[in-house]
Amino acid sequence: MSIEVKEKDILLEVKNLKTYYPIHGGFFRRKIGDVKAVDDISFELRKGETLGLVGESGCGKSTTGRTILRLLDPTEGKVVFNGQDITRLRGTSLRKVRQDFQMIFQDPYASLNPTQMVGDVVSEPIRNFTGKSIKQLKPEVMELLTKVGLPQDAYYKYPHEFSGGQRQRIGIARALALRPKLIIADEPVSALDVSVQSQVLNLLKELQDEFDLTFLFIAHDLSVVKHMSDRIGVMYLGGLVEIAEKKSLYAEPLHPYTQALISAIPEPDPRKKKKRIILEGDVPSPVDPPSGCPFHPRCMHAKPECSQIKPQLKEVKPGHRVACHLYS
Numbered sequence: 001m002s003i004e005v006k007e008k009d010i011l012l013e014v015k016n017l018k019t020y021y022p023i024h025g026g027f028f029r030r031k032i033g034d035v036k037a038v039d040d041i042s043f044e045l046r047k048g049e050t051l052g053l054v055g056e057s058g059c060g061k062s063t064t065g066r067t068i069l070r071l072l073d074p075t076e077g078k079v080v081f082n083g084q085d086i087t088r089l090r091g092t093s094l095r096k097v098r099q100d101f102q103m104i105f106q107d108p109y110a111s112l113n114p115t116q117m118v119g120d121v122v123s124e125p126i127r128n129f130t131g132k133s134i135k136q137l138k139p140e141v142m143e144l145l146t147k148v149g150l151p152q153d154a155y156y157k158y159p160h161e162f163s164g165g166q167r168q169r170i171g172i173a174r175a176l177a178l179r180p181k182l183i184i185a186d187e188p189v190s191a192l193d194v195s196v197q198s199q200v201l202n203l204l205k206e207l208q209d210e211f212d213l214t215f216l217f218i219a220h221d222l223s224v225v226k227h228m229s230d231r232i233g234v235m236y237l238g239g240l241v242e243i244a245e246k247k248s249l250y251a252e253p254l255h256p257y258t259q260a261l262i263s264a265i266p267e268p269d270p271r272k273k274k275k276r277i278i279l280e281g282d283v284p285s286p287v288d289p290p291s292g293c294p295f296h297p298r299c300m301h302a303k304p305e306c307s308q309i310k311p312q313l314k315e316v317k318p319g320h321r322v323a324c325h326l327y328s
């Protein structure tokens with residue numbers, strides 16, 4: 001029933017990953033609990049694809065991305081990159097695999113050093129890894145600037161001299177400098193004007209083909225994710241509730257939470273009537289998540305078992321997995 005994915009086609013595997021942030025309190029600042037930001041998620045990323053990760057603010061998307069890149073240490077679980085378990089790598093071994101994955105951030109200005117010229121900013125990752133000088137790398141950096149659609153004189157300018165969209169292009173050039181295999185783009189266009197968003201998204205798509213990139217694309221905007229992704233994973237309260245090919249997910253969302261998210265996308269054609277599903281209540285706290293299915297307190301289809309047993313992600317159609325008792 002499942003869509004066959006050969007092991008050699010998989011670039012990244014995330015297995016039962018948990019990332020908790022400890023909470024300290026009291027006079028002695030003892031640990032009194034955890035923010036269960038990522039709470040047991042598993043998925044794989046195939047070479048050359050874009051997997052979109054969506055969900056409301058605070059559901060754990062960024063923490064997932066940062067844990068994969070080993071900017072955060074996982075509490076439990078495994079991250080396997082290109083067949084190598086990188087979960088507990090440290091020092092030189094971690095530095096070595098880090099060449100292969102990069103991150104593009106939401107706010108390009110915050111992630112670019114304002115005191116460095118663009119030439120320095122873009123060449124920095126290569127200098128750190130190879131020891132080559134700025135001068136040696138100039139032709140390479142000039143080429144990267146052209147590839148991301150920036151003029152050659154950008155090399156001598158500073159980040160504050162650019163618009164938001166251009167700054168994001170600088171961030172993209174920097175991310176590409178080491179020719180990575182995987183790019184995690186965390187809300188890369190949400191800080192940009194709508195008119196600029198599609199230009200940056202289209203640039204990322206062009207570069208994906210040219211540089212043979214695999215993307216994990218994190219966003220809360222379902223229209224943006226739809227434009228970019230081959231497959232989409234939907235997160236709720238630290239867990240993955242549904243994952244499927246884009247077409248299948250939008251045509252037939254299975255999880256009641258995904259159904260609500262998709263019903264909220266504005267319909268461009270005013271003649272088409274669309275029923276919006278309004279979710280009751282707020283997202284519960286990841287410090288003390290509900291028992292059973294984390295979505296059950298807000299789910300209109302909840303049954304008694306939903307508050308007792310946590311549903312596992314199961315394949316219910318080829319390549320379409322959902323964690324919901326409605327389908328068990």
Ligand SMILES: Nc1ncnc2c1ncn2[C@@H]1O[C@H](COP(=O)(O)OP(=O)(O)OP(=O)(O)O)[C@@H](O)[C@H]1O
Binds near residue numbers: 063
């Ligand atoms: N450094 C931290 N210390 C403690 N809790 C944190 C920390 N960073 C994130 N969190 C909490 O972890 C949970 C997941 O946050 P995360 O940023 O991963 O979610 P997100 O889906 O990316 O949200 P957003 O789109 O708002 O960035 C949230 O409850 C958040 O408040």
